[in-house]
Amino acid sequence: MTQKFPRKRALEFLAQLARENRLDALLITDLANVWYLTGFRGSEGTVIFSPDQRWFLSDFRYQEQAAQEISGFRIKIFRNKLKEIKKLLSRLRVRRLGFEPSGLSFQLYQALKKELKGIRLVPLKKSLLEIRSVKDPDEIENMKKAVNIAEAALAQALLHFRAGIRELDFAAELEYQVRKMGSDWYAFDTIVASGWRGALPHGKATGKMIKKGELVVIDFGTICHGYHSDLTVTVSAGDPGKKARRIYQIVSQAQQLAIAAVKPGKTAKEIDQAARDYIVAQGYGKFFGHGLGHGLGLAVHEEPGINSRSLTLLQPGMAFTIEPGIYLPGKFGVRIEDDLIVEPGQGRVWSRSNQPLKIIE
Ligand code: ZN
Ligand code: ZN
Numbered sequence: 001m002t003q004k005f006p007r008k009r010a011l012e013f014l015a016q017l018a019r020e021n022r023l024d025a026l027l028i029t030d031l032a033n034v035w036y037l038t039g040f041r042g043s044e045g046t047v048i049f050s051p052d053q054r055w056f057l058s059d060f061r062y063q064e065q066a067a068q069e070i071s072g073f074r075i076k077i078f079r080n081k082l083k084e085i086k087k088l089l090s091r092l093r094v095r096r097l098g099f100e101p102s103g104l105s106f107q108l109y110q111a112l113k114k115e116l117k118g119i120r121l122v123p124l125k126k127s128l129l130e131i132r133s134v135k136d137p138d139e140i141e142n143m144k145k146a147v148n149i150a151e152a153a154l155a156q157a158l159l160h161f162r163a164g165i166r167e168l169d170f171a172a173e174l175e176y177q178v179r180k181m182g183s184d185w186y187a188f189d190t191i192v193a194s195g196w197r198g199a200l201p202h203g204k205a206t207g208k209m210i211k212k213g214e215l216v217v218i219d220f221g222t223i224c225h226g227y228h229s230d231l232t233v234t235v236s237a238g239d240p241g242k243k244a245r246r247i248y249q250i251v252s253q254a255q256q257l258a259i260a261a262v263k264p265g266k267t268a269k270e271i272d273q274a275a276r277d278y279i280v281a282q283g284y285g286k287f288f289g290h291g292l293g294h295g296l297g298l299a300v301h302e303e304p305g306i307n308s309r310s311l312t313l314l315q316p317g318m319a320f321t322i323e324p325g326i327y328l329p330g331k332f333g334v335r336i337e338d339d340l341i342v343e344p345g346q347g348r349v350w351s352r353s354n355q356p357l358k359i360i361e
Contacts, residue, residue: 005039006054006072013131014049021122024094025050027085030103032298033128035226040069048085049075051094057084082115089119098124105152133295133303134317139189139227140341143296143319146183149338150222153177154233159359163212163237167192170218171205178222187221187228189195189298194237198333201290201325211237215248215332217325221300228300230321231351232337235358240332247284247326248357251334254278254324255354258292259340261264262322268310274323276308284326293321296339318342 014026028034028047034056037047042062049054056073058066064079067215078084097116101123104112113121135143157174171190178186193203195214203217210216219232221346234248253277261274272292279288291307294300304312306320318341325335340349 003341005070006037007131007136010037010131011049011054011127012127017096017124017126018049018051020097021098021124023098023122025089025092026098026124028100028103028120028128029108030100030128032302033100033103033132033296036128036132038070038073040066041122041226042066046081046085047086048092050094053092055088057081057088057183076270082111085112086115089116090234094119096120096122097153098122100124100127103341104126116195129303132297133312134315135297135319135341136317139297140317140319142227143229143339143341146222146224146227147223147231149178149181149183150220150229150231151351153181153183153222154218154220154231156181158235158358158360161210161216161235161237163210165210167194167197167205167208167210167216170216174218174220178220181222183222183224184226185223185243187230191217191232192218193217193333194196195332196330198234199327199329199331201327201333201335210237213240214238215240215244215334217333217335219335219337226298228296228298229339229351230296230300230337231339231353232323232325232335233353233355234334234336234356235360238361239359244332244334246356247328247332248334250279250282250284251324251326251336252354252356253323253337255336258322258324259338259347259349262314262344264314264316264344266314268304268306268314269308271306271314271322272308272310275322279324279326287322287326287328289327290325293323293337295320316342316344319333 026049034045046057156177192205194210194216197203198217220231258275293306295302323337327333338351
């Protein structure tokens, strides 16, 4: 399914932002927002949006690509970015320019301030992230593909999983499969955390050898046309013992409770609560120290946050992860992470990380 760019909902949102803040134009520099608006997938892109003109700016490397990927924007290829921005803004008679605080380095902000004398720079209080949190059909399709790629890669890589290999060996095998199956790139550094390292929620793969009887937390992601998957499974290299099996059960059950709680109109906080209450009741509340999940899309972490503070109301089309974990310092950790989308009456899970504990001999 191909999406027609620019995205209509996004343009309406920007027009409203401009009106509300009496801005003559908006400067969009956050690259994921530029991708979202224009469909452009290069590494240098800026959008200038005014109520009656839309410009896309990039450099010479992207002349061809911009012409192919972008419609609905006038394209400007620059030699000097600041000078070109200045020229366009004066042509549009801009006096008040909105900018994205999160999309601008302090250095670029200062340079703009110096270059754009007479133009008032106004930080935007709302972000396109709000619009991005509800996915269009083409985005959903890409995310589902990303999940399928991830699961196919994991299944292949697990054929090589056994006690006696290093975390790095398994990470390399998994990353090789991720590439081979067609992911644009890796979503982030692959986490392979075995035994005591599993208690580190972000334990990137190291040279540590996976020993018999150890649980291994594997957290990785793929990208399809810019859209991310993010999955975690916990598997075992031989029997991990009764306690580890019990903890796995608790995390698995907590995740299922949270998934069952997903429904439009609920707050993100309530979903977090569903998993957390259960883990607390089992006596492991203080070993689950992070939020339950996060929005997923053009970024690995985006809106909505699924945590105990988030009052975001769930809406159909929101996609996010649910990833409870229990981490016992010095011993082991368990996390199970699936990706899902909010549908009219329920949450629909795309992935199948929550399985009975796989004990691989
Ligand atoms: Zn993850
Ligand atoms: Zn995640």
